[in-house]
Amino acid sequence: MDIFAAIKERRSCRDFLSDPISPEIIEKILEAASYAPSPLNMQPWQFIVITKQEVKDNIFAEAERCRDWALKESGWKWLGSYKSDFVKSAPVIIAVTGDPTKTGIDMFMKEGGSVSYQYACAAAIQNMHLAAHALGLGSLWFNFYDKKNIIKILGIEEDKTLISLVCLGKRSQEPAAISRKAVKEKTTYIP
Amino acid sequence: MDIFAAIKERRSCRDFLSDPISPEIIEKILEAASYAPSPLNMQPWQFIVITKQEVKDNIFAEAERCRDWALKESGWKWLGSYKSDFVKSAPVIIAVTGDPTKTGIDMFMKEGGSVSYQYACAAAIQNMHLAAHALGLGSLWFNFYDKKNIIKILGIEEDKTLISLVCLGKRSQEPAAISRKAVKEKTTYIP
Numbered sequence: 001m002d003i004f005a006a007i008k009e010r011r012s013c014r015d016f017l018s019d020p021i022s023p024e025i026i027e028k029i030l031e032a033a034s035y036a037p038s039p040l041n042m043q044p045w046q047f048i049v050i051t052k053q054e055v056k057d058n059i060f061a062e063a064e065r066c067r068d069w070a071l072k073e074s075g076w077k078w079l080g081s082y083k084s085d086f087v088k089s090a091p092v093i094i095a096v097t098g099d100p101t102k103t104g105i106d107m108f109m110k111e112g113g114s115v116s117y118q119y120a121c122a123a124a125i126q127n128m129h130l131a132a133h134a135l136g137l138g139s140l141w142f143n144f145y146d147k148k149n150i151i152k153i154l155g156i157e158e159d160k161t162l163i164s165l166v167c168l169g170k171r172s173q174e175p176a177a178i179s180r181k182a183v184k185e186k187t188t189y190i191p
Numbered sequence: 192m193d194i195f196a197a198i199k200e201r202r203s204c205r206d207f208l209s210d211p212i213s214p215e216i217i218e219k220i221l222e223a224a225s226y227a228p229s230p231l232n233m234q235p236w237q238f239i240v241i242t243k244q245e246v247k248d249n250i251f252a253e254a255e256r257c258r259d260w261a262l263k264e265s266g267w268k269w270l271g272s273y274k275s276d277f278v279k280s281a282p283v284i285i286a287v288t289g290d291p292t293k294t295g296i297d298m299f300m301k302e303g304g305s306v307s308y309q310y311a312c313a314a315a316i317q318n319m320h321l322a323a324h325a326l327g328l329g330s331l332w333f334n335f336y337d338k339k340n341i342i343k344i345l346g347i348e349e350d351k352t353l354i355s356l357v358c359l360g361k362r363s364q365e366p367a368a369i370s371r372k373a374v375k376e377k378t379t380y381i382p
Contacts, residue, residue, distance in 0.1 A: 003197040003325045007226045007318050030374045035198045036317060037332050041369050047378045055381050066296075073299040105257075105335060108264040115309065116334050119355065122313035123320075123332075126227060127198050130321075134194045141228050141314075143307050144296060154381070164310065178232050183221045187238045190246050190345070 001134040010129055011177070013138025016090040016169030020051070025135055026092060029168070032131035033096075038120035039104025045121045045163075048095040048154055053088075055153065059165070060087040062149045063142075070144075086140060090167035093142075094128070095150070096121050097160040121163040128166055138171035192325040201320055202368070204329025207281040207360035211242070216326055217283060220359070223322035224287075229311035230295025236312045236354075239286040239345055244279075246344065250356070251278040253340045254333075261335075277331060281358035284333075285319070286341070287312050288351040312354040319357055329362035 030047050038044055050056060063084035071079040087093070101107065103117035125141060132139040142165040151162050221238050229235055241247060254275035262270040278284070292298065294308035316332060323330040333356040342353050 001194050003192050003194045003321055004223065006194040007223050007322070010226070010228075012228055027374050030378060032195065032198050034371045034374060034377060035201070037201070037203055037320065039334065043372055043377070045377060047374075048381060049378060050381045052381050070296045070299060074296065105261045105265065108261060109337070111339070118306065119309070119313035119316070119332075119334075122310035123317035125310070126314035126317040129228065129314075130194055131198070141310075143230065143310075146300070148302070180225045181234055183218055183225060183238075186225060186234070186236060187221060187240060190239060190241045190243050 006130045006134050010133040011138070011175040012140050013167070013171050013175055014086045014140060015172045015175070016086055016138060016167065017172045018089055018091055019170050020091050021137065021168060025137070028135060029128050029131045030094075032127040033124035036120055036123035036127050039102070039106065039116045042102035042104065042117070044099045044102035044117035045124050046097045046099070046160065048097070050093040050095065050154070051091065056088055056090070056093060058153045059093065059145070059150060060084055062145045062153065063087050066145045084144065086167055087142070090140070090169045092168040094166045094168065095154055095156070096125055096163045096166065097156055098163050100159070100161055118161065118163060125164055125166060132168055136170070137168055138175070140167040142167050197321045197325050201324040202329070202366040203331050204358070204362050204366055205277045205331060206363045206366070207277055207329060207358065208363045209280055209282055210361050211282050212328065212359060216328070219326060220319050220322045223318040224315035227311055227314035227318050230293070230297065230307040233293035233295065233308070235290045235293035235308035236315050237288045237290070237351065239288070241284040241286065241345070242282065247279055247281070247284060249344045250284065250336070250341060251275055253336045253344065254278050257336045275335065277358055278333070281331070281360045283359040285357045285359065286345055286347070287316055287354045287357065288347055289354050291350070291352055309352065309354060316355055316357060323359055327361070328359055329366070331358040333358050
C-alpha cells in the first residue's frame with residue numbers, strides 16, 4: 001500500500017470482529033514499530049501482546065471505571081453513552097512500554113527531560129497503526145484508563161513507563177473519515 | 192512508495208544539501224503530519240517552518256552549547272566530536288508544538304496526565320519522516336538542546352509545549368542502515 005494512502009486512510013477503529021490475528025501478522029506490525037527512530041537508536045520500547053480474554057476483561061473493567069470517573073470529573077455528557085466494548089472484542093491488544101533510561105541526552109536534563117524515549121515509543125505506535133491498516137486491520141490508540149491500574153493488571157515492572165495500549169483486529173465496518181484542519185491553519189512561517 | 196519500504200528504509204539524516212525545498216513539498220509533509228490520530232481528533236499540533244538562516248544559526252549556537260554541557264554532564268566522550276552543523280545546512284527546520292489543552296481526558300488526571308497530546312504530536316512527526324523519505328528527502332528528529340532556549344528563539348507562546356524540531360532537506364549522501372533488535376527480544380505474550 002502506498003505510504004500516503006496508508007497515512008490518509010487509516011482510521012481509529014472501535015468495532016472489531018473477534019477473528020484471531022495470526023502470529024505472523026502481529027510480528028509484521030511489531031517489526032514496523034521497531035523501525036521507528038529513537039534517541040541514539042536505543043529502541044526504548046517493549047511490547048506486551050495480550051490475547052487472553054480474562055486480561056482483556058480486566059482492562060475493560062478499568063476502562064468502564066475510568067469512563068464513569070471522567071464523566072463526573074469533566075461534565076462531558078457524551079461520555080455517558082461511550083462504550084469501551086471494543087476492549088473485549090478486539091482479538092489482540094498490544095501494550096507498549098518505554099524504558100526511561102533509553103532516552104539519550106534527556107536523562108541529564110533537570111527540566112522537561114525524559115520525554116524523548118516516550119516520543120520514540122509514540123512514533124513506533126504510529127508505525128503500528130500504518131502497518132495494521134496496510135495489512136487490512138483496524139487499530140485504535142487507546143488511552144482511556146488510569147495507567148496505574150493497567151500496570152497492575154499487566155504486571156509491568158516499576159522502572160518502565162506504560163505508554164499506551166493499541167487495540168487490533170479486523171474491522172466489522174468501515175469507520176467514517178474524520179476531517180482535518182487545513183495545513184495553513186496549523187502553520188506559521190519564519191522565512 | 193510502499194508503506195513498509197518507507198518504514199524500513201527511512202534513516203536519520205545529518206548531512207543535508209542546501210538546495211531549497213518547494214512550498215508544495217513542505218505542505219505535503221505537513222499534510223501527512225496532520226493525518227496522525229489524536230485524542231478526540233483535537234489535532235493538538237502546530238508547525239513553525241523555519242528557513243531563515245539567522246534563526247537556524249541561533250538554533251545551531253544552542254545545539255553547540257547543549258553539546259558542551261552534555262559532554263560535561265554525561266562524560267560520553269563521543270560527544271566531543273559530535274557536530275551539529277546539519278542545523279545550519281538543512282534548508283528547512285520545522286518546529287512542532289503541542290497544545291496541552293487538546294489532550295482529551297488526560298487533562299483531568301492528577302498523575303501522569305497530559306501526555307496524550309504529546310504522543311499525538313510524536314505520531315505526526317513520524318508521519319513527517321515517512322512522507323519526507325517517500326518524497327526523496329532526508330529528515331532528522333532533533334532533540335539536542337534546552338527547550339527553554341529554543342522556545343525563546345522561536346517566540347513560542349508560553350501555553351504551548353515545544354515537542355521537537357525536524358530538520359529536512361536533500362541528503363548529500365545515503366546514510367548507512369542501522370540495525371534493530373529482533374522483535375522477539377522486545378516482546379512478551381499474554382496468551
